[in-house]
Amino acid sequence: xxxxxxxxxxxxRPLGEPTVENFRLETVAVPTVGPGQVLxxxxxxxxxxxxxxxxSDAKSYADPQPLGEVMxxxxxxxxxxxxxxxxxxxxxxxxxxxxxEYSLISGPGLVMLxxxxxRQVPLSAYLGPVGxxxxxxxxxxxxxxxxxxxxxxxxxxAAGAVGGVVGQLAKSRGCRAVGIAGGKDxxxxxxxxxxxxxCVDYKAAADAAALDAMLAAVTPKGIDxxxxxxxxxxxxxxLGRMNAFGRIAVCGMIAGYNGEPVPIKNPTVILRSRLKMQxxxxxxxxxMVPWAMSELAxxxxxxxxxxxxxxxxxxxxxxxxxxxxxxxxxxxxxLVKLV
Amino acid sequence: xxxxxxxxxxxxRPLGEPTVENFRLETVAVPTVGPGQVLxxxxxxxxxxxxxxxxSDAKSYADPQPLGEVMxxxxxxxxxxxxxxxxxxxxxxxxxxxxxEYSLISGPGLVMLxxxxxRQVPLSAYLGPVGxxxxxxxxxxxxxxxxxxxxxxxxxxAAGAVGGVVGQLAKSRGCRAVGIAGGKDxxxxxxxxxxxxxCVDYKAAADAAALDAMLAAVTPKGIDxxxxxxxxxxxxxxLGRMNAFGRIAVCGMIAGYNGEPVPIKNPTVILRSRLKMQxxxxxxxxxMVPWAMSELAxxxxxxxxxxxxxxxxxxxxxxxxxxxxxxxxxxxxxLVKLV
Numbered sequence: 221x222x223x224x225x226x227x228x229x230x231x232x233r234p235l236g237e238p239t240v241e242n243f244r245l246e247t248v249a250v251p252t253v254g255p256g257q258v259l260x261x262x263x264x265x266x267x268x269x270x271x272x273x274x275x276s277d278a279k280s281y282a283d284p285q286p287l288g289e290v291m292x293x294x295x296x297x298x299x300x301x302x303x304x305x306x307x308x309x310x311x312x313x314x315x316x317x318x319x320x321e322y323s324l325i326s327g328p329g330l331v332m333l334x335x336x337x338x339r340q341v342p343l344s345a346y347l348g349p350v351g352x353x354x355x356x357x358x359x360x361x362x363x364x365x366x367x368x369x370x371x372x373x374x375x376x377x378a379a380g381a382v383g384g385v386v387g388q389l390a391k392s393r394g395c396r397a398v399g400i401a402g403g404k405d406x407x408x409x410x411x412x413x414x415x416x417x418x419c420v421d422y423k424a425a426a427d428a429a430a431l432d433a434m435l436a437a438v439t440p441k442g443i444d445x446x447x448x449x450x451x452x453x454x455x456x457x458x459l460g461r462m463n464a465f466g467r468i469a470v471c472g473m474i475a476g477y478n479g480e481p482v483p484i485k486n487p488t489v490i491l492r493s494r495l496k497m498q499x500x501x502x503x504x505x506x507x508m509v510p511w512a513m514s515e516l517a518x519x520x521x522x523x524x525x526x527x528x529x530x531x532x533x534x535x536x537x538x539x540x541x542x543x544x545x546x547x548x549x550x551x552x553x554x555l556v557k558l559v
Numbered sequence: 560x561x562x563x564x565x566x567x568x569x570x571x572r573p574l575g576e577p578t579v580e581n582f583r584l585e586t587v588a589v590p591t592v593g594p595g596q597v598l599x600x601x602x603x604x605x606x607x608x609x610x611x612x613x614x615s616d617a618k619s620y621a622d623p624q625p626l627g628e629v630m631x632x633x634x635x636x637x638x639x640x641x642x643x644x645x646x647x648x649x650x651x652x653x654x655x656x657x658x659x660e661y662s663l664i665s666g667p668g669l670v671m672l673x674x675x676x677x678r679q680v681p682l683s684a685y686l687g688p689v690g691x692x693x694x695x696x697x698x699x700x701x702x703x704x705x706x707x708x709x710x711x712x713x714x715x716x717a718a719g720a721v722g723g724v725v726g727q728l729a730k731s732r733g734c735r736a737v738g739i740a741g742g743k744d745x746x747x748x749x750x751x752x753x754x755x756x757x758c759v760d761y762k763a764a765a766d767a768a769a770l771d772a773m774l775a776a777v778t779p780k781g782i783d784x785x786x787x788x789x790x791x792x793x794x795x796x797x798l799g800r801m802n803a804f805g806r807i808a809v810c811g812m813i814a815g816y817n818g819e820p821v822p823i824k825n826p827t828v829i830l831r832s833r834l835k836m837q838x839x840x841x842x843x844x845x846x847m848v849p850w851a852m853s854e855l856a857x858x859x860x861x862x863x864x865x866x867x868x869x870x871x872x873x874x875x876x877x878x879x880x881x882x883x884x885x886x887x888x889x890x891x892x893x894l895v896k897l898v
Binding site: 279280281451455464470471472473476481482483484485486487488490491492493494495496497498499500501504 | 618619620790794803809810811812815820821822823824825826827829830831832833834835836837838839840843
């Protein structure tokens, strides 16, 4: 075991786009385990768009990330010391250890710490398709979009960790699944590897009219469900093609994360097409997590649910990898490997 | 019985704001009743914002009003001739007779024709609080906002036929009811006559920040439910003050009826506050109409549900009265008295 713990703290809040200057790498001693505590060596750190929101101190559903403290983040790793009867050295766990190599967890933090079974599902998948991103996809699709067989479901950021699961689950429920992603490579991945029926490359659209034409070509029966990850022009175009009684699960609007306005230009379509548009936060729906995880784990174990990981190496590279995520440089789940 | 039937037909579609030139008054013979038909002398014509939508041929939930034909519209009147076993001369009825003095109804039109009981509820109320506007208020509040006692419900166009019922029903369900209306007179009516807890005069607000401050003063615990009739700046301000898990029933966006853009400037609040925003059309929910009407009729009969009517006289004045409605010149239900 290394005697030091390297970690990333937030040192300033971004004005607009974040930069590596907002973060600092620190090296400290690995903490000692006390009564009721466990020490985890983190193997993987999860990087997720929601972290951008926490870097700001604007009013939101969660408190902002405090300055000078270790960045919040999901982690998967192994117990290396335990003075808690529920955990033994060698147990594999997923939780919220933050951007660091070792995490000391105690008290309320233990509620979020979960022992995981890696015999059929890889450890890292508990940060992706069987973790928060997968559960987010499952919840928005199953509980807000509630798709019926034969319907068309569209998801933006389709090559991302959440979007990829949304489309595959929609397919498994008998729907037509259409992705929207940035670039030919991502669209190829979404269709060929993940099995979506089609994927529209929004970067190839000069304007909203062009995007509308591209989307029309692959949604000949209109759109019944939309899983929203991006906001902006994409949202306007999708809304215009929604069928009556369509459902929109608002999971994220990454286009607005740096404070840019992302207006919905023509909300009258909400009335005209009698749409339901609903925001949600997966953490607030804990009762369905076991249902979601059991379906997702079974599908990953059987190989039916496909996913890809983009892996940065070493905690020192977490800030750069995170900035890349915000710009859409990753395909699938963005992780940092720490061991 | 007059030998002639005066009626208003649509002769052209408005480009932007409608004018009286879009309509034409015609005088024709009163039609003769044939087998299975009834002839109604209309006492009241209902004027409603949805008619603006029908004047355009943009894609919408309903077919556009055909040019050269009698304008669609709700009416209440009396059967003056009948060759249908279900209706007798003297029966009072509400239905969709259009902008005319006499209506001949047969076939599918009879489905929309309803005998009404005017012993405790005035005939005209079947076009207002006990008719389509009241049922619309009931449905949006009861089925989309679903308010709990102690919550705060805000409604725009609060002095209108729908808005006035929304606030009174919210009060009867134990909520704080706050209206938004244009002008001191309307606000006074909403608070003093209809019994809302407060009403904000949006015309007295110089900008969104001023409106926000006015609304903040009367919604100290934030807003849990919003009944949307207007769109535009009001919507942005209300959305910003919604509490987590707030519900927005989208009934109308009159600010956009002439084709003006009414963007929602910051839809990220839908995610941040996990809002549900849902458009609805009352006609599409027929199963709950009896429930709604029985509650509304009982409240009107007992005098608990207050309402006011703005009454134009004579079919020839229907176009002018309709244009006034679109500009908010009415208080309460806009009717045209035809006898």
